[in-house]
Amino acid sequence: MTKIKNIGVLTSGGDAPGMNAAIRAVVRAGIYYDLNVTGILRGYEGLIHGDFIDMDRKSVANIIQRGGTILKTARSDEFRTAEGRKKAFEQLKKHHIDALVVIGGDGTFTGANLFTNEYDFPVVGLPGTIDNDLVGTDFTIGYDTAINTVVHAVDKIRDTAESHDRLFIVEVMGRDSGLIALRSGIGVGAEAILIPEANMGVEGLVTRLASGRKDKSSKIVIVAEGDEVGGAFNVGEVLKERFPAYDIRVSVLGHIQRGGKPSCMDRVLASRFGVAAVEGLVNGRSGEMVGQVNREILFTPFDHAIKHIDAEEVSPAWLKLVEILSL
Numbered sequence: 106m107t108k109i110k111n112i113g114v115l116t117s118g119g120d121a122p123g124m125n126a127a128i129r130a131v132v133r134a135g136i137y138y139d140l141n142v143t144g145i146l147r148g149y150e151g152l153i154h155g156d157f158i159d160m161d162r163k164s165v166a167n168i169i170q171r172g173g174t175i176l177k178t179a180r181s182d183e184f185r186t187a188e189g190r191k192k193a194f195e196q197l198k199k200h201h202i203d204a205l206v207v208i209g210g211d212g213t214f215t216g217a218n219l220f221t222n223e224y225d226f227p228v229v230g231l232p233g234t235i236d237n238d239l240v241g242t243d244f245t246i247g248y249d250t251a252i253n254t255v256v257h258a259v260d261k262i263r264d265t266a267e268s269h270d271r272l273f274i275v276e277v278m279g280r281d282s283g284l285i286a287l288r289s290g291i292g293v294g295a296e297a298i299l300i301p302e303a304n305m306g307v308e309g310l311v312t313r314l315a316s317g318r319k320d321k322s323s324k325i326v327i328v329a330e331g332d333e334v335g336g337a338f339n340v341g342e343v344l345k346e347r348f349p350a351y352d353i354r355v356s357v358l359g360h361i362q363r364g365g366k367p368s369c370m371d372r373v374l375a376s377r378f379g380v381a382a383v384e385g386l387v388n389g390r391s392g393e394m395v396g397q398v399n400r401e402i403l404f405t406p407f408d409h410a411i412k413h414i415d416a417e418e419v420s421p422a423w424l425k426l427v428e429i430l431s432l
């Protein structure tokens with residue numbers, strides 16, 4: 106095992122609150138273990154184009170509380186190509202970087218997996234995505250903040266819905282995962298939650314609403330953007346037709362879910378992951394994502410981590426919970 110002296114760190118894919126806390130932890134752990142740390146700007150795009158900056162103790166001061174990522178991020182098409190990855194490898198050699206920490210979601214780890222296999226280059230990943238859709242960690246960095254953002258927004262929607270006796274359909278992010286919708290939906294006391302993992306469908310929703318209590322003045326339906334119903338506006342159209350007596354409004358929360366100060370849970374998770382990633386690299390680990398399961402830190406191979414959500418996460422028990430609570 107060659108001794109690692111210089112590590113690079115990047116953030117890639119959609120940003121997530123807590124990424125800065127993760128960068129800070131990587132830099133500080135690097136310094137603690139006597140390593141030089143280089144920041145790579147705009148994810149794999151900056152890696153390919155040699156957009157590198159030196160990081161020291163001060164460059165990560167006062168960032169633990171900030172949303173977004175000071176290293177910036179991108180979704181790189183070029184890194185999906187063998188040619189792009191070759192350029193990235195050449196940049197790393199040129200700058201004498203001998204290991205990488207990548208912070209991102211499944212796209213980031215798909216690229217990292219190809220890269221580490223092609224070039225036998227040490228890479229450890231940190232799960233940074235609001236979607237929480239990775240196997241090998243109970244929670245990803247950003248998820249807790251995002252669901253709290255949704256809860257705060259929908260609480261406000263509930264106030265106006267209640268005043269006007271309205272039904273609101275609220276669309277939340279998550280790409281093809283329903284985990285943001287599921288937890289935030291339970292958190293806001295939603296009357297129904299539509300997630301891709303459950304396939305309730307618009308007819309199932311109609312049945313649920315028709316059989317639900319009639320004396321509720323406000324109703325909230327949370328729709329995951331990846332659900333087969335095709336978005337909150339489609340659901341709105343159908344419900345307006347089927348329930349002409351309801352006063353219906355649609356709200357798509359969008360990118361506010363990705364911004365804002367990270368919650369304490371996300372800051373701590375990111376800090377723990379950042380230190381564990383550096384320690385992992387120093388101890389010869391590669392091709393794996395750091396995660397936390399039942400409070401323990403563990404490492405999961407990239408190709409397993411990107412298999413999307415753990416089936417456990419959206420077990421029938423969760424769906425029954427939603428049904429019981431919406432009575």
Ligand code: F6P
Nearest residue numbers: 119210234235236278279280363
């Ligand atoms: O993966 C994070 C995420 O916010 C998803 O929930 C969403 O589908 C996607 O990124 C949006 O990506 P973009 O900001 O590139 O439109």
